[in-house]
Amino acid sequence: MILYLFDIDGTLLHARRSGSRSFEAVFADRHGIAGACQGVRFGGKTDPALIEEIFVARLGRPPSETERAAFLDAYLALLRAHLECHGVEVLAGVADALAWLSARPGVLLGVATGNVRAGADAKLAAAGLAGYFALGGYGCDSQLRAELVAAAIARGRQRAELREVVVVGDTVHDITAARACGAIACAVATGSDPAEALQHADVVLGSMAELPAWHAARYGADLPARILGDLRRGLPFDAAFRESAGVSLDEAESAWARDLNLPWIWMVRLGSSLTVWMVATLLMLIAWAVKRARDRRMMEHWQDEEGPRPVAPRLRTVGDDDQDDGGTVH
Ligand SMILES: [Mg+2]
Numbered sequence: 294m295i296l297y298l299f300d301i302d303g304t305l306l307h308a309r310r311s312g313s314r315s316f317e318a319v320f321a322d323r324h325g326i327a328g329a330c331q332g333v334r335f336g337g338k339t340d341p342a343l344i345e346e347i348f349v350a351r352l353g354r355p356p357s358e359t360e361r362a363a364f365l366d367a368y369l370a371l372l373r374a375h376l377e378c379h380g381v382e383v384l385a386g387v388a389d390a391l392a393w394l395s396a397r398p399g400v401l402l403g404v405a406t407g408n409v410r411a412g413a414d415a416k417l418a419a420a421g422l423a424g425y426f427a428l429g430g431y432g433c434d435s436q437l438r439a440e441l442v443a444a445a446i447a448r449g450r451q452r453a454e455l456r457e458v459v460v461v462g463d464t465v466h467d468i469t470a471a472r473a474c475g476a477i478a479c480a481v482a483t484g485s486d487p488a489e490a491l492q493h494a495d496v497v498l499g500s501m502a503e504l505p506a507w508h509a510a511r512y513g514a515d516l517p518a519r520i521l522g523d524l525r526r527g528l529p530f531d532a533a534f535r536e537s538a539g540v541s542l543d544e545a546e547s548a549w550a551r552d553l554n555l556p557w558i559w560m561v562r563l564g565s566s567l568t569v570w571m572v573a574t575l576l577m578l579i580a581w582a583v584k585r586a587r588d589r590r591m592m593e594h595w596q597d598e599e600g601p602r603p604v605a606p607r608l609r610t611v612g613d614d615d616q617d618d619g620g621t622v623h
Pocket of ligand 1: 300301302303304336337462463464484
């Protein structure tokens with residue numbers, strides 16, 4: 294299984310400053326300081342780390358656990374209100390890329406985001422994307438991004454055997470976290486860090502619209518070579534295909550059929566082994582019925598040519614009526 298972990302802000306969507314506005318409003322309300330987030334960079338940081346940064350910058354001390362929890366409760370209420378009022382901007386190519394990836398066999402989608410779980414869910418719901426993700430790592434798992442990515446990977450391993458993990462994000466923090474977890478770092482230049490700052494990633498995409506082609510190139514082109522390698526190791530073909538592709542032949546065939554346009558699906562159905570056997574059996578039954586009908590017609594034709602058959606003499610047996618002797622032999 295290949296696990297994709299997506300950052301949210303700047304990668305999947307722009308929340309139209311709903312997060313930073315909510316942070317500022319809560320800080321002003323609770324601590325009487327307006328514009329508390331000025332000069333603070335949000336990109337790639339976790340919610341708990343941002344709260345701590347703002348507290349230290351404005352109050353000269355970190356928050357207590359109680360203050361942090363109360364801040365988050367107030368923040369989430371305001372965030373939901375902002376999202377309901379202003380909505381979010383789903384970034385170019387995101388919806389199509391997620392739909393395409395989620396239809397691939399052997400692919401699992403999750404999020405790895407600095408948002409706390411409730412904030413992440415609210416943003417994804419506002420974007421209409423929540424249904425794509427089976428798991429996640431969140432700001433409430435750890436203040437450190439690498440640790441929340443590790444938490445998401447651990448949840449992925451509980452679901453399936455992972456062949457590779459791809460972390461997709463818009464900041465250098467996403468790349469650093471991916472490296473720390475041994476994942477592929479896929480940067481997308483749609484957020485707060487420019488493409489030049491992301492060049493140390495394994496791949497830099499201009500937008501999420503480029504992700505399907507990258508996936509196809511990485512996990513499709515070398516599939517035959519991997520299968521051949523597994524065959525050389527002595528695996529039977531079905532096992533070699535599953536080992537290399539992460540899915541069975543049947544699952545791959547089903548996914549292929551889903552991708553085809555409806556008018557062409559009959560070709561796949563005809564090509565399946567079950568269909569071939571059914572058609573072969575049907576043809577044999579038809580051939581047998583035709584031969585039987587032809588033999589019957591030939592017999593009837595011969596009988597017509599030879600005339601009526603003589604009546605077969607009836608053998609007399611002991612106990613038959615003595616008067617009934619016509620046409621019998623003894
Ligand atoms: Mg981001």
